Amino acid sequence: MQSRISPLVGRTALATMFALAALVIFSNQSAAQAKDEEVLSGVVVGVDTDDNGNLTRLAVSDSSGQVTTFKFSTNTQFGLENQAGDRWVSSHSDDPVEAARRLRDHRERFAPITVSHANGIAHSVVEREEGKLETNLGYLFAVFVITWALFFAYTLYMGRKQRVLQYEIARLKGMFD
Amino acid sequence: MNKVLGFLDPLLIVSAALMGVALYLIFMWVPTETNQGAVQRILYFHVPVAWGSMMGIFVVSGSSFLYLWKKDEKWDRLAVASAEVGVVFGAMMLLSGMIWARPVWAVWWTGEAKLTTALILFFIYVAYLMFRAYFPPGAQRQRLAAIIGVIGAIDSPIIYFAANLWSQAHPPLVTGPAADADSALGSDLGAVLLMSTLAFTFLFIYMLQTRYKIRKSEDDIVELKRASNAVEASQA
Amino acid sequence: MKDSLAVIWAIGRKDLLLEIRNKDVVVAVAGFALLVLSIFTFAVDLNQANAKLVGPGVLWAGIAFAGVTGLNRAFALEVEGNTLEALMLAPISRDLIYLGKALGNFLFIWVAQLIVIPAFAVLFNLIVFRWEMLVICLLATLGLSAVGTLFAAMSVRVRAREVMLPLLFLPVVTPLLMAAVESTGHLVHGRSWGDMAQWLQLAVAFDVAFLVVSAFIFQHILED
Numbered sequence: 001m002q003s004r005i006s007p008l009v010g011r012t013a014l015a016t017m018f019a020l021a022a023l024v025i026f027s028n029q030s031a032a033q034a035k036d037e038e039v040l041s042g043v044v045v046g047v048d049t050d051d052n053g054n055l056t057r058l059a060v061s062d063s064s065g066q067v068t069t070f071k072f073s074t075n076t077q078f079g080l081e082n083q084a085g086d087r088w089v090s091s092h093s094d095d096p097v098e099a100a101r102r103l104r105d106h107r108e109r110f111a112p113i114t115v116s117h118a119n120g121i122a123h124s125v126v127e128r129e130e131g132k133l134e135t136n137l138g139y140l141f142a143v144f145v146i147t148w149a150l151f152f153a154y155t156l157y158m159g160r161k162q163r164v165l166q167y168e169i170a171r172l173k174g175m176f177d
Numbered sequence: 178m179n180k181v182l183g184f185l186d187p188l189l190i191v192s193a194a195l196m197g198v199a200l201y202l203i204f205m206w207v208p209t210e211t212n213q214g215a216v217q218r219i220l221y222f223h224v225p226v227a228w229g230s231m232m233g234i235f236v237v238s239g240s241s242f243l244y245l246w247k248k249d250e251k252w253d254r255l256a257v258a259s260a261e262v263g264v265v266f267g268a269m270m271l272l273s274g275m276i277w278a279r280p281v282w283a284v285w286w287t288g289e290a291k292l293t294t295a296l297i298l299f300f301i302y303v304a305y306l307m308f309r310a311y312f313p314p315g316a317q318r319q320r321l322a323a324i325i326g327v328i329g330a331i332d333s334p335i336i337y338f339a340a341n342l343w344s345q346a347h348p349p350l351v352t353g354p355a356a357d358a359d360s361a362l363g364s365d366l367g368a369v370l371l372m373s374t375l376a377f378t379f380l381f382i383y384m385l386q387t388r389y390k391i392r393k394s395e396d397d398i399v400e401l402k403r404a405s406n407a408v409e410a411s412q413a
Numbered sequence: 414m415k416d417s418l419a420v421i422w423a424i425g426r427k428d429l430l431l432e433i434r435n436k437d438v439v440v441a442v443a444g445f446a447l448l449v450l451s452i453f454t455f456a457v458d459l460n461q462a463n464a465k466l467v468g469p470g471v472l473w474a475g476i477a478f479a480g481v482t483g484l485n486r487a488f489a490l491e492v493e494g495n496t497l498e499a500l501m502l503a504p505i506s507r508d509l510i511y512l513g514k515a516l517g518n519f520l521f522i523w524v525a526q527l528i529v530i531p532a533f534a535v536l537f538n539l540i541v542f543r544w545e546m547l548v549i550c551l552l553a554t555l556g557l558s559a560v561g562t563l564f565a566a567m568s569v570r571v572r573a574r575e576v577m578l579p580l581l582f583l584p585v586v587t588p589l590l591m592a593a594v595e596s597t598g599h600l601v602h603g604r605s606w607g608d609m610a611q612w613l614q615l616a617v618a619f620d621v622a623f624l625v626v627s628a629f630i631f632q633h634i635l636e637d
Contacts, residue, residue: 136216165394172401300584339588
């Protein structure tokens with residue numbers, strides 16, 4: 001009887017497995033980014049633009065009335081809503097003109113925003129969500145309804161199947177007696 | 178009498194009691210998180226369900242391996258039961274994750290590593306179940322299904338590594354209120370999460386056990402039919 | 414050692430000779446992939462920027478889907494001609510049968526790529542004829558045929574085999590496809606080895622892992 005694993009594969013397998021492990025370990029040198037970001041919430045008090053209307057600077061006043069000024073990088077992300085609640089998502093490099101317009105709109109409405117920033121550069125400028133907790137409840141409700149419905153459907157399916165099988169077993173056993 | 182008691186499996190009672198405690202903690206006890214609001218409570222549901230689907234994968238691959246090694250029917254039954262329960266938990270995880278992501282990340286789905294990995298693994302175990310459904314019953318089906326279980330286990334770290342590398346190259350556009358703010362709950366969150374995970378673990382074991390019993394009954398029926406055929410043949 | 418290699422080559426060469434005579438697999442794979450590519454030339458507006466963005470993804474998605482059609486044929490012929498039993502009766506260990514069949518599939522997909530990639534370069538107006546592309550193709554084809562041969566052998570007796578094989582095969586090879594797409598993406602943007610090193614390493618790890626594991630596990634498939 002020929003052995004199921006040939007010497008060729010058998011002998012080289014161990015070596016290749018070691019090589020594989022080494023490869024995975026060495027290639028997994030993902031540089032963990034140090035996060036020293038801070039978050040600030042408040043209302044917009046100033047929006048600066050350059051000659052072409054592109055957003056350059058933003059001033060935000062927090063609840064104690066202290067004003068902080070931010071500059072932008074091309075990666076700065078925006079997630080801002082208009083009065084109707086439609087969300088606009090973009091980055092600074094995509095549409096700096098629209099970003100300036102949206103922020104001015106927020107200044108006029110005194111709509112609060114949240115800025116995450118490091119070294120005076122804003123990384124993201126988003127709508128402050130605190131005032132709309134009730135609308136989020138819909139999502140919480142949806143999660144519970146959908147997942148529990150799925151769970152009960154599966155449990156009912158299992159219960160039915162088990163009952164049918166048990167009936168079948170009883171029938172077959174009855175044939176023997 | 179037996180019919181009534183059949184529902185009252187001790188595991189079911191324990192998991193129902195734990196679930197009651199967990200629900201009380203989630204909705205009445207733990208304070209609302211400041212960044213995300215009420216929707217953050219999805220966490221206490223999403224994470225335990227994800228944990229359940231991960232347990233499912235572990236049990237499938239472990240028992241598939243044991244089946245290939247020992248060729249014992251019970252490992253195959255455990256593998257198919259845990260694959261099915263794991264896929265149900267996986268579907269719950271994906272759905273609850275999407276619904277949670279929409280308000281806090283402003284997107285339903287993104288190319289983040291854990292999401293991609295979860296989705297691909299979900300597809301692999303759906304394929305596992307489909308393969309079992311399509312293949313004619315017998316020892317060969319069990320062997321081949323076990324191979325898929327083992328392959329899925331080997332693939333999962335590679336998928337996660339690739340998905341991680343991919344999301345570093347394509348940073349997902351995530352701008353909601355929870356985009357980069359850490360939670361401010363700390364120990365309260367941990368306690369509720371632990372309780373909820375415990376409840377779902379018991380639920381998982383209960384469902385696994387029920388599915389295992391169904392598989393066992395199916396085998397018993399095949400056995401009984403074979404025996405009755407033999408009796409008929411000897412009488413004729 | 415030398416005997417093992419001779420066995421692998423004998424099985425691979427048998428498939429190769431069959432293929433040279435009827436050209437089933439290569440024509441199917443290359444034809445399917447070319448169709449996918451040409452459908453995308455009008456499905457997406459292919460200006461220079463778009464072509465660089467979607468090109469690599471379309472190429473590898475096309476090759477992966479086309480590969481499935483070819484792999485479906487790999488064991489079908491053996492079962493139709495009842496030659497699989499003959500192979501199993503032969504005094505050789507199962508892993509060598511697997512490696513021989515994988516060698517055949519590797520060569521078929523590789524030859525199909527030799528047709529598809531020049532067509533890709535023309536249709537998408539991208540410069541891909543560089544050494545890096547050769548390495549990417551070799552690594553990707555190796556992984557595709559390693560996993561594909563295993564799953565083709567498994568699904569050959571399944572009802573609805575044409576559906577089952579892609580459902581099993583595509584999720585498992587996703588990391589390899591990511592690696593191929595990302596490295597090809599670096600390539601069409603004119604970047605070189607340094608940028609794609611991590612992805613190529615990943616592809617090597619994938620290939621080695623699945624070649625070794627499949628060779629070990631193949632004995633459980635051919636067992637009666």
